[in-house]
Amino acid sequence: MSALVTPETVHPHLFGPLLSRRLGMSLGVDVIPRKVCSLDCVYCEVGRTTRYAVTPEPHYGVAEVASEIEAALALRPDIEWVTFSGSGEPTLNARLGDMIREVRTRTATPVAVITNGTLLWMEEVRRMLMEADAVLPSLDAATQSVFRQINKPDPRLDVSVVIDGLKAFRKEYRGILLLEILFVQGINDGDEEVLALKKAVGEIRPDKVHLNTVVRPPAEAWAAPVNARRMQEIAAMIGSGCGIIADAEPSRKRASTELTPETIRQLLLRRPMKAVELRDAYHADDDVLRPLLDRLVADGSVVRRLFGHEEYFALRTGA
Ligand code: SF4
Numbered sequence: 103m104s105a106l107v108t109p110e111t112v113h114p115h116l117f118g119p120l121l122s123r124r125l126g127m128s129l130g131v132d133v134i135p136r137k138v139c140s141l142d143c144v145y146c147e148v149g150r151t152t153r154y155a156v157t158p159e160p161h162y163g164v165a166e167v168a169s170e171i172e173a174a175l176a177l178r179p180d181i182e183w184v185t186f187s188g189s190g191e192p193t194l195n196a197r198l199g200d201m202i203r204e205v206r207t208r209t210a211t212p213v214a215v216i217t218n219g220t221l222l223w224m225e226e227v228r229r230m231l232m233e234a235d236a237v238l239p240s241l242d243a244a245t246q247s248v249f250r251q252i253n254k255p256d257p258r259l260d261v262s263v264v265i266d267g268l269k270a271f272r273k274e275y276r277g278i279l280l281l282e283i284l285f286v287q288g289i290n291d292g293d294e295e296v297l298a299l300k301k302a303v304g305e306i307r308p309d310k311v312h313l314n315t316v317v318r319p320p321a322e323a324w325a326a327p328v329n330a331r332r333m334q335e336i337a338a339m340i341g342s343g344c345g346i347i348a349d350a351e352p353s354r355k356r357a358s359t360e361l362t363p364e365t366i367r368q369l370l371l372r373r374p375m376k377a378v379e380l381r382d383a384y385h386a387d388d389d390v391l392r393p394l395l396d397r398l399v400a401d402g403s404v405v406r407r408l409f410g411h412e413e414y415f416a417l418r419t420g421a
Contacts, residue, residue, distance in 0.1 A: 113170040125183045132188025139190040142254040146321040147373035154256040158196035168204035187216035199230030222267030236278040244298035281308035287326040311344035319409040374416035
């Protein structure tokens with residue numbers, strides 16, 4: 103795993119901070135080896151799943167991760183959320199609950215977890231997330247055949263059990279629950295699946311539903327975004343409490359982390375990014391950022407990828 107490097111620190115489990123479309127300025131915490139997941143989504147930004155898992159295992163030390171977070175927060179007072187997400191499914195780390203508790207003991211910054219939501223039928227997983235201030239699960243399908251197509255789940259997973267897990271979690275959890283549904287053209291954007299999703303959403307009762315589509319280079323090159331008009335129709339079908347995720351406003355706050363080839367590499371390890379996103383995350387000037395990106399492309403560790411009409415920078419596989 104690459105490291106977040108600042109002049110003062112080395113943080114192997116952290117990435118960013120970056121401007122999240124859902125949470126604002128967010129420090130990413132990656133507590134899963136790349137790429138262990140219960141799903142292998144066609145739109146995944148991290149790449150293909152290399153090891154399926156549905157049982158949490160202990161990864162990394164609690165104090166070690168919490169100390170990294172504490173040190174990074176001291177350097178970046180503009181961070182609004184500590185967000186567990188990253189190179190796979192964070193609830194597959196059996197120490198996640200202890201990590202959340204430790205961060206909450208040491209800092210006042212709220213903690214969020216971005217999860218694929220597939221393991222919430224397990225009581226131990228629901229318990230791990232209880233102390234997070236916000237939990238952001240996904241649900242892209244409500245029928246098993248579409249679940250298989252879009253999320254390519256571990257064969258032990260059944261979407262009706264996944265939905266029951268989300269419902270059970272909502273009943274017990276007092277924090278903010280933001281459900282994301284990502285639509286891929288021709289897979290889960292038909293009326294039948296949208297109506298099945300609407301029914302599931304009505305039963306789960308999240309605080310808000312965020313509708314998304316493929317906006318970055320996906321694991322499967324054929325996974326295409328749903329157009330804006332259809333996204334509006336889907337939003338109208340699903341109804342109140344749902345919104346299409348819009349690009350976050352660039353932060354006005356001055357970043358203090360130095361932009362270096364290594365800080366760029368550790369961000370791109372988790373997902374491809376546009377130059378403008380890197381610029382906003384670091385409040386960097388183009389004349390500083392562009393030569394750094396050119397250098398990384400020239401040394402072969404970063405590649406340019408076109409998706410739609412946008413240019414993304416991605417870490418070369420194996421770099
Ligand atoms: S998008 Fe998330 S849940 Fe889906 S394969 Fe990638 S890491 Fe796993």
